Amino acid sequence: MLDGKLAAALRDAVDRGFDQQVDFTAELVKFPSLRGAEAPAQDFVAGEFRARGLDVDRWRIELDDIKHLHGFSPVCVDYSNAINVVGSYRAKNTIGRSLILNGHIDVVPVGPTDMWTSPPFQPRIVDGWMYGRGAGDMKAGIAAMVFALDAIRRAGWQPGADIHLQSVVEEECTGNGALACVARGYRADAAIIPEPFNNTLTRAQVGVLWLQITVRGMPVHVLEAKAGANAIEASFEIMQALHVLEEEWNAQRHEHEHFDHLEHPINFNVGKIAGGDWASSVPAWCTFDLRVGIYPGQDPAAKLAEVTECVMQAAQRQPFLRKHPPQIVNHGMRAWGYVLPKSEAPDAAESVLQRSHRSAFDGAALEVQTSTGATDARALGQVGGTPSLVYGPRAESIHGFDERVELDSMRRVTQTIALFIAEWCGLAPR
Numbered sequence: 446m447l448d449g450k451l452a453a454a455l456r457d458a459v460d461r462g463f464d465q466q467v468d469f470t471a472e473l474v475k476f477p478s479l480r481g482a483e484a485p486a487q488d489f490v491a492g493e494f495r496a497r498g499l500d501v502d503r504w505r506i507e508l509d510d511i512k513h514l515h516g517f518s519p520v521c522v523d524y525s526n527a528i529n530v531v532g533s534y535r536a537k538n539t540i541g542r543s544l545i546l547n548g549h550i551d552v553v554p555v556g557p558t559d560m561w562t563s564p565p566f567q568p569r570i571v572d573g574w575m576y577g578r579g580a581g582d583m584k585a586g587i588a589a590m591v592f593a594l595d596a597i598r599r600a601g602w603q604p605g606a607d608i609h610l611q612s613v614v615e616e617e618c619t620g621n622g623a624l625a626c627v628a629r630g631y632r633a634d635a636a637i638i639p640e641p642f643n644n645t646l647t648r649a650q651v652g653v654l655w656l657q658i659t660v661r662g663m664p665v666h667v668l669e670a671k672a673g674a675n676a677i678e679a680s681f682e683i684m685q686a687l688h689v690l691e692e693e694w695n696a697q698r699h700e701h702e703h704f705d706h707l708e709h710p711i712n713f714n715v716g717k718i719a720g721g722d723w724a725s726s727v728p729a730w731c732t733f734d735l736r737v738g739i740y741p742g743q744d745p746a747a748k749l750a751e752v753t754e755c756v757m758q759a760a761q762r763q764p765f766l767r768k769h770p771p772q773i774v775n776h777g778m779r780a781w782g783y784v785l786p787k788s789e790a791p792d793a794a795e796s797v798l799q800r801s802h803r804s805a806f807d808g809a810a811l812e813v814q815t816s817t818g819a820t821d822a823r824a825l826g827q828v829g830g831t832p833s834l835v836y837g838p839r840a841e842s843i844h845g846f847d848e849r850v851e852l853d854s855m856r857r858v859t860q861t862i863a864l865f866i867a868e869w870c871g872l873a874p875r
């Protein structure tokens with residue numbers, strides 16, 4: 446337990462650095478760190494780590510280093526720009542337990558920018574919220590990691606155990622960035638991932654599969670449309686069959702601890718589609734991308750086989766597709782779910798987080814939630830063996846228009862992390 450005076454001093458140190466923290470977050474949001482374009486943002490982060498005296502490890506992900514690992518997701522994109530950055534603080538004398546603070550620098554596409562109130566990569570602050578793509582998911586979280594450590598120093602202390610600050614790529618599509626950190630040897634006694642989940646701790650989260658389904662058709666002039674086979678309309682029938690499977694999986698939620706109280710934990714999403722060449726030709730092709738959620742404990746390969754079977758059965762009902770079955774590839778997410786092991790021991794990471802949260806949030810208890818999305822906790826937790834606490838600020842419209850993060854929540858989450866470091870790692874005078 447932290448002394449009350451020390452806790453107050455650390456909270457105050459976060460507050461004193463907060464204007465600078467907000468500026469730092471805005472700088473990060475200005476980088477359009479979409480998949481494959483994260484390197485400039487990563488260079489900025491590396492520079493900030495270096496300026497703080499951390500040991501900087503900046504490397505390009507090599508598929509050969511990770512493709513044999515449990516939890517690897519297959520990719521078909523080029524990784525020549527997939528850069529991870531880790532800044533390590535190394536304690537001179539170890540008196541406490543080590544920690545990983547992990548955040549992802551990659552952001553998802555913005556969609557039609559005319560639907561945004563202001564340009565997505567020009568952050569702005571209105572009524573205590575910062576707007577911008579990635580502001581919540583999860584550049585505010587990366588800023589919280591950095592400024593929690595700053596606050597410890599500002600208050601005149603240094604942590605008593607090693608801390609690794611990880612800024613990773615590929616969270617939104619594969620999880621291979623966090624997996625590459627594990628392959629590189631990064632382990633700790635606990636990890637915090639400040640994903641923007643409303644100041645809650647995530648107990649359980651789904652796994653995710655990405656599938657790309659290509660449907661063929663028979664092109665004919667539209668004047669004899671009945672003689673052809675329309676690949677786009679055939680795809681809609683396959684999608685309907687997939688949504689039937691989705692509801693079957695949701696009906697099984699009562700068999701899965703942590704998920705039975707949710708109305709619709711499993712979401713199938715057709716996230717992308719392309720097809721056809723000409724308005725007056727029956728389309729010969731349609732390709733669509735599907736995201737599928739699975740419960741923790743379910744094997745992604747087995748669930749992939751179930752989805753494949755569903756698509757093939759739907760194809761059987763269409764004469765042309767019976768002879769020319771769809772092609773299905775899984776590149777991208779092939780992720781297991783994750784459950785944070787429950788521990789009520791007073792010195793367990795979860796207990797330390799509860800106390801730290803209570804101190805930062807005026808005595809409010811830490812709420813525990815289940816996520817219907819996936820995070821990098823599975824790589825750090827399941828593959829790396831580092832129990833991973835997903836805990837971060839309040840955000841709205843992540844992956845949507847006008848994404849925003851609440852600044853007061855960001856400040857308090859930073860306080861929580863600083864207090865967690867103080868208790869978990871121990872403190873020594875600077």
Ligand SMILES: [Zn+2]
Binds near residue numbers: 549582583616641
């Ligand atoms: Zn995220």
